[in-house]
Amino acid sequence: MKGVVLISGSGSNLQSLIDNADHINLEIGAVISNKEGAYGLKRAQQANIPTHAINHKQFSSREEFDQILSQTIDQYQPEIIILAGFMRILTSKFTQKYTGKMLNIHPSLLPKFQGLNTHQRALDAGESEHGVSVHFVTDELDGGPIIAQSRINILADDSADSLARRVLVEEHKLFPEVVHWFTQGRLILKGSQAFLDGQAL
Amino acid sequence: MRLIATLVFLSFTHTAAWAFAPHIANYQLSINGLKIAEEVRTLHQLEDGYFYTANANTSGLAAMIKDYSIAASSTFNINDQGVSSVAYQIMEQEDKKISKSYVIDINSQSKTVSSQLTKTQPKINTWKAKKGNITDPLSIFLAIAFDLKTHPKKTTFSYQIANGSSVETQEFQRFNNQAINIQGKNYTAIKVVRTNHQGNNIQAYFLKEYRYLPVLIKQIKGGRNYLYEITNLKIPNINGLQVTL
Numbered sequence: 001m002k003g004v005v006l007i008s009g010s011g012s013n014l015q016s017l018i019d020n021a022d023h024i025n026l027e028i029g030a031v032i033s034n035k036e037g038a039y040g041l042k043r044a045q046q047a048n049i050p051t052h053a054i055n056h057k058q059f060s061s062r063e064e065f066d067q068i069l070s071q072t073i074d075q076y077q078p079e080i081i082i083l084a085g086f087m088r089i090l091t092s093k094f095t096q097k098y099t100g101k102m103l104n105i106h107p108s109l110l111p112k113f114q115g116l117n118t119h120q121r122a123l124d125a126g127e128s129e130h131g132v133s134v135h136f137v138t139d140e141l142d143g144g145p146i147i148a149q150s151r152i153n154i155l156a157d158d159s160a161d162s163l164a165r166r167v168l169v170e171e172h173k174l175f176p177e178v179v180h181w182f183t184q185g186r187l188i189l190k191g192s193q194a195f196l197d198g199q200a201l
Numbered sequence: 202m203r204l205i206a207t208l209v210f211l212s213f214t215h216t217a218a219w220a221f222a223p224h225i226a227n228y229q230l231s232i233n234g235l236k237i238a239e240e241v242r243t244l245h246q247l248e249d250g251y252f253y254t255a256n257a258n259t260s261g262l263a264a265m266i267k268d269y270s271i272a273a274s275s276t277f278n279i280n281d282q283g284v285s286s287v288a289y290q291i292m293e294q295e296d297k298k299i300s301k302s303y304v305i306d307i308n309s310q311s312k313t314v315s316s317q318l319t320k321t322q323p324k325i326n327t328w329k330a331k332k333g334n335i336t337d338p339l340s341i342f343l344a345i346a347f348d349l350k351t352h353p354k355k356t357t358f359s360y361q362i363a364n365g366s367s368v369e370t371q372e373f374q375r376f377n378n379q380a381i382n383i384q385g386k387n388y389t390a391i392k393v394v395r396t397n398h399q400g401n402n403i404q405a406y407f408l409k410e411y412r413y414l415p416v417l418i419k420q421i422k423g424g425r426n427y428l429y430e431i432t433n434l435k436i437p438n439i440n441g442l443q444v445t446l
Contacts, residue, residue, distance in 0.1 A: 092318070115274075115304060141317040141318060
């Protein structure tokens, strides 16, 4: 299945998708970043995947940026759009256009800790466990239907960095698996509910 | 002219030089004398600003009646006018269900506040603010603390506070050398009173020796007496200060 991956940073989740691409039946048509210096673009280039850097700061509004982003995505006619550490809030118009075929990975056990600094917030809140969620993207901030989560225990001596590292390991396992469900046609969005093999998640 | 320039420079550097110390402060919330909840406020220093979180959960008898929690966070920085918020979010949960979820982005330079879509904020709103810094409901007390420290002779303060449903201006007045009692111990504090909310005013007490942090907050709202009292403060970078009040 043809897909486009959106990133903003180092692209470690992108790398796990590239490494697993054959196994999960994913053909990454392009990688797009809103930051020109994102290391993930190099990872894509090393894998001979076309890249685009669209600097959001060059646009006067979110709408303008999303329009160009959408045009770039559509060149590749993807069936799945994967947000792998894409740190940009998308407009409702954009998310509605790709409803049901856009997935995001978020480093928290949603609905807890939407937004940024999730690891520090989990520590500050005295949580005993933390983790990662993959969800369909809707126009709510990290609020679309949850597909899958992976949990880890928070250790007494955990810092935000150590927690982030351990959650990242889970991200690299979970995201390719969920993408595979989608590419197999087993995962779909109906209304505001995710279904896997016909069962509501 | 050179003297004025020097004074302005010194004034600015004095203001900018003072920084908040990362800390963890525990508070007890009581309503009409009944202990209701415990809250932990944690301040982190970032490369380009601060990240401040507050997590409250019902405790004691109240927890048996209702499982209620609040998780809020504020990202802010300090400029020559004081605390300037960048983002604020709050999520309230009752019996594990989200009852309120607000996320707002704050831009003091463009004088705008805009919301993100969440479960309880189904429409994007944008509010215009006046010129000057904008704070939020969480960082406001640090904004006051900053001004108490950096403007020791100033007695009135005004803040624009963005809370997810509006941007409102709140006025505060300072009173020095106020005797207070916390957990049975006496302290001399700086009292700050909100003056432009009749019948819903806040009295907050700040201790100079605790980096001007708020130690006691009183509010009468809807006929109820709300009391926020600090129970523990840990400032790791200031001689490992840890006090249990």
